[in-house]
Amino acid sequence: MIRAPAGAIVDSASSPRQYKRSRFHLSLSTRRSLQGYMFILPWVLGFCFFLAWPLVRSFILSFHELEAVNINNVKWVGIDNYRQAFFVDPQFFPILVEQIKQTFVNTPAILIFSLFVGMLANQKLHGITAFRGIFFLPVVIGSAQVIQDLFSQGVGANTFAGNADVAGFLFQLLGPTWSGNVIAVLGRMSLVLWASGVQILIFMAGLKSIGSTYYEAGRIDGATDWELFWKITVPLISPFVLLNIIYTVVDTFTNSFSVQGVVSQVTGAVTEKTGTTVLQYIQTTAFSGQFRLGYAAALGWIYFLIMFVVLMVVIWFMSGKIYYAGDR
Numbered sequence: 001m002i003r004a005p006a007g008a009i010v011d012s013a014s015s016p017r018q019y020k021r022s023r024f025h026l027s028l029s030t031r032r033s034l035q036g037y038m039f040i041l042p043w044v045l046g047f048c049f050f051l052a053w054p055l056v057r058s059f060i061l062s063f064h065e066l067e068a069v070n071i072n073n074v075k076w077v078g079i080d081n082y083r084q085a086f087f088v089d090p091q092f093f094p095i096l097v098e099q100i101k102q103t104f105v106n107t108p109a110i111l112i113f114s115l116f117v118g119m120l121a122n123q124k125l126h127g128i129t130a131f132r133g134i135f136f137l138p139v140v141i142g143s144a145q146v147i148q149d150l151f152s153q154g155v156g157a158n159t160f161a162g163n164a165d166v167a168g169f170l171f172q173l174l175g176p177t178w179s180g181n182v183i184a185v186l187g188r189m190s191l192v193l194w195a196s197g198v199q200i201l202i203f204m205a206g207l208k209s210i211g212s213t214y215y216e217a218g219r220i221d222g223a224t225d226w227e228l229f230w231k232i233t234v235p236l237i238s239p240f241v242l243l244n245i246i247y248t249v250v251d252t253f254t255n256s257f258s259v260q261g262v263v264s265q266v267t268g269a270v271t272e273k274t275g276t277t278v279l280q281y282i283q284t285t286a287f288s289g290q291f292r293l294g295y296a297a298a299l300g301w302i303y304f305l306i307m308f309v310v311l312m313v314v315i316w317f318m319s320g321k322i323y324y325a326g327d328r
Contacts, residue, residue: 062297074294081298092281092299099278100306103252106195109188110248111241114196118203132204139197195251199244206240207233235323242318246311253307254279278303 026034062081064074085092121132210233218228234241255277282303286296 058297059301061294062301063294065294066291077294081295082302084295085299085302092278095276095278095281096303096306099253100310103249103310106188106192106252107245107248109192110196110199110252111244113189113192114199114244115203117196118200118207121200122204122207132200135193135200136197138194195248195255198251199248202240202244202247203237206237210236238318238322239324242315242322245314245318249310249314250307253303253310 061074063076063078065077065081066074117135121128121135125131214232214236215228218232223231278299282296282299285299286293
């Protein structure tokens with residue numbers, strides 16, 4: 001029973017306001033889920049209207065082969081396109097293996113560099129805004145063509161290790177095999193710098209979400225900076241680490257530019273070697289020369305499935321290592 005302001009007795013069951021409130025009450029987890037759905041709704045609508053049918057059409061086309069330039073004039077070949085990709089085509093499989101290798105090498109380097117720069121950019125120092133802008137600038141102006149033009153002008157392993165004769169020093173100190181690996185890492189830093197802008201922003205957002213009380217409590221207990229990093233910082237930014245891993249893997253798989261530093265086994269000189277990516281090979285197969293859209297579609301689906309499997313393995317491996325501070 002509810003007592004009205006004028007002293008009248010009103011039955012709570014008959015109150016429309018109380019009934020409406022109890023009927024439409026949502027829990028905190030439900031409200032958070034709805035907020036998440038609202039954020040992904042634009043992407044879902046865009047996918048349904050612009051990407052769903054082309055993907056279905058591409059999958060159907062992967063089991064056919066064009067008999068003419070007309071896209072509707074196709075011939076059923078079954079799984080021959082997929083069989084040819086692995087057992088007949090001498091170029092696709094080596095390019096695919098090299099792309100996967102580059103992904104597993106670049107991803108840890110990009111994550112470590114991004115976390116390091118993100119922690120530096122999270123400090124309260126004079127000129128820190130310009131520092132942040134410098135590292136995000138490659139995201140604004142960067143593209144495969146821009147990076148390729150820069151590397152053609154000498155940016156990369158030649159600039160990073162060749163001009164200071166670092167390559168010759170390492171060649172004499174470590175020999176041809178080990179010096180080649182070290183120079184490859186140094187030359188890769190140019191690409192790591194260009195590919196780390198978004199990851200730096202994500203890590204900065206994660207670092208800013210950590211309250212200062214955690215670090216104050218840790219220092220009161222006598223924890224060192226190294227212990228604070230591994231016991232407070234890393235667990236609390238673990239969701240952002242997973243997000244960056246997924247983003248970096250997808251970005252590396254879909255990158256249409258690949259370059260490596262090659263060290264001469266005799267002189268130790270560093271040269272640039274531009275490789276062909278899987279996406280470039282698929283584009284060349286589809287639109288250059290033979291116009292093999294069916295085979296190119298099969299290559300695209302093979303590449304997509306491999307990338308999907310890699311992402312599922314990453315998510316499965318990281319699922320037990322992610323700490324969500326809001327969980328109860």
